[in-house]
Amino acid sequence: MSATRRQILSRTGASVAGIAFTGALSELFAGSASAAPRTAGYGPLVPDPDGLLDLPAGFRYRVLSRQGDPLRSGEGLVPGNHDGMGAFAGRRGRVHLVRNHENRVTGKIAVPTVPGLTYDPAGKGGCTVLELDGRNNVLGERVAIAGTAVNCAGGPTPWNTWLTCEETEDRAGTNGYTKDHGFIFEVDGADPHRTGAVPLTAMGRFQHEAIAVDPSNGIVYETEDAFERPFGLFYRFLPERPLGGTGSLRAGGTLEAMRVPGVPDLSVVQETGTRFEGIEWVPVPDPLATATPIRHQDFGPRGITHAQKLEGCYWGGRAVYFVSSFARAKDGSAATHFGQVWKYEPHRRRLTLVVVFGPDTDVQLPGESPDNICLAPTGGLMVCEDGDGAQHVFGLSADGEVYAVARGAQNIGTPEAPEWGEFAGVTFSPDGSTMYVNCYTPGTTFAVTGPWC
Missing domain, CATH: 2.120.10 (Neuraminidase)
Known part of the structure; x- marks a missing residue:
């Protein structure tokens, strides 16, 4: 049985999920404020003791609205x-x-x-x-x-x-x-x-x-x-x-x-x-x-x-x-x-x-x-x-690396058959210091800050 991406992310703590693939990746970042797009992830995701949002070390979230x-x-x-x-x-x-x-x-x-x-x-x-x-x-x-x-x-x-x-x-x-x-x-x-x-x-x-x-x-x-x-x-x-x-x-x-x-x-x-x-x-x-x-x-x-x-x-x-x-x-x-x-x-x-x-x-x-x-x-x-299973916000670099930025931790299923609400609405503050993102179910709006650059 082939390992799935989510299984690998689970084992590794959700760091880099993939490497270079074909396609003009650099084109995707046209108009970005950064002259040198980052080429790696932010490290493994750390389980949230409050069971809301898993993030890399050094990042933190605030619940703005539920x-x-x-x-x-x-x-x-x-x-x-x-x-x-x-x-x-x-x-x-x-x-x-x-x-x-x-x-x-x-x-x-x-x-x-x-x-x-x-x-x-x-x-x-x-x-x-x-x-x-x-x-x-x-x-x-x-x-x-x-x-x-x-x-x-x-x-x-x-x-x-x-x-x-x-x-x-x-x-x-x-x-x-x-x-x-x-x-x-x-x-x-x-x-x-x-x-x-x-x-x-x-x-x-x-x-x-x-x-x-x-x-x-x-x-x-x-x-x-x-x-x-x-x-x-x-x-x-x-x-x-x-x-x-x-x-x-x-x-x-x-x-x-x-x-x-x-x-x-x-x-x-x-x-x-x-x-x-x-x-x-x-x-x-x-x-x-x-x-x-x-x-x-x-x-x-x-x-x-x-x-x-x-x-x-x-x-x-x-x-x-x-x-x-x-x-x-x-x-x-x-x-x-x-x-x-x-x-x-x-x-x-x-x-x-x-x-x-x-x-x-x-x-x-x-x-x-x-x-x-x-x-x-x-x-x-x-x-x-x-998709199905665990829900992530993924980052995609110009070098073709896919890395997890966030993982939902709010289980809307059961302990035996867990489910997680999808993410939506990802956007950044005008000064680039905060990523805002929604969990669709249960409706939750997060502000995520950390070493984005």
């Missing part, structure tokens, strides 16, 4: 299902941490409805925002948007707001909703009432996952995590009023989907370094999906390019990177893989497969099922692995 605790605003309880998250610089060295809550209609702790911040009173999802001082003391915690649904991921804008994404296509009248869902909403962590609860309808109605914004022109790239065939698309939104702050995206724009000529399904591409030139962008016939989900719509005789589990998305250097967490032929994909990271260069109209993830039995490849992903100020890539 589901079920009272919101400091007095608006209700901290909702559950902590997912995507962004950290934004505030005044006097403060940080505004905007956090998604991926609540469905069955969510146990809904985001409290607040006048002026609620889209659909029947929606249980939304965002909360924590205000922190320079030492990660919580100064405030309040609702930032409510009445949305299945707020999965999203992404930051260059004008210091958060775009929160609904990962659903439910219409009004479904599951008790009073309004259509499947939109992106803009959230200002410093002043949520400035952005309110207005759906950015021109950006499309579909099962949104994450976004990344080109800071040079305001074009927004969007991933779609569709749950069944035909799988999701990779989109770009060309705003009528590019950049310029809150309200620019409300002015409308054009939504387009990516077509890779001759490739109807990205899962068939298996070799890192594979490049496609002349990428095309096709206008979406009906962005509101009034009659037909976008991925089912007619994009002409040449079709459109699909991919299963399009999730994490970020901007680095002059390119946008996006993640396909996995593809399974048994689910209807054209081929099977355990995770990919793609790079699209707009100025070259070029798409490149830069990383291929491996099965849990292959310790020479990074861990399977990558989900939320972000660049670290130290030059590495942080990946929330959403």
Whole structure:
């Protein structure tokens, strides 16, 4: 029986989990603040005596917020299902941490409805925002948007707001909703009432996952995590009023989907370094999906390019990177893989497969099922692995080393059959001194400090 990555990490205390593999790893770190990305891990993980979060020696965590605790605003309880998250610089060295809550209609702790911040009173999802001082003391915690649904991921804008994404296509009248869902909403962590609860309808109605914004022109790239065939698309939104702050995206724009000529399904591409030139962008016939989900719509005789589990998305250097967490032929994909990271260069109209993830039995490849992903100020890539068994935040170096940065220690199963909640929302403080990350279940937000550089 082959040893799995998690078995090896368990034996070694979770240090370096893999070594060099093929692919243009250095490309992943474009735009990182560090000129010399670190090339090794931080050492073995040390079991947490409090049973919350295992970290390398020299690192420490603070629990900022847990589901079920009272919101400091007095608006209700901290909702559950902590997912995507962004950290934004505030005044006097403060940080505004905007956090998604991926609540469905069955969510146990809904985001409290607040006048002026609620889209659909029947929606249980939304965002909360924590205000922190320079030492990660919580100064405030309040609702930032409510009445949305299945707020999965999203992404930051260059004008210091958060775009929160609904990962659903439910219409009004479904599951008790009073309004259509499947939109992106803009959230200002410093002043949520400035952005309110207005759906950015021109950006499309579909099962949104994450976004990344080109800071040079305001074009927004969007991933779609569709749950069944035909799988999701990779989109770009060309705003009528590019950049310029809150309200620019409300002015409308054009939504387009990516077509890779001759490739109807990205899962068939298996070799890192594979490049496609002349990428095309096709206008979406009906962005509101009034009659037909976008991925089912007619994009002409040449079709459109699909991919299963399009999730994490970020901007680095002059390119946008996006993640396909996995593809399974048994689910209807054209081929099977355990995770990919793609790079699209707009100025070259070029798409490149830069990383291929491996099965849990292959310790020479990074861990399977990558989900939320972000660049670290130290030059590495942080990946929330959403697989089975123990749950980790992995670091990935430019030399191809995969190392564990954190391991969840909250057992949500039983002593005989332990389970751990996935990590999500990994992000860093504006000064790079703190990594913030969520445990999805039970909803817990951590601030992790230590010798990052």
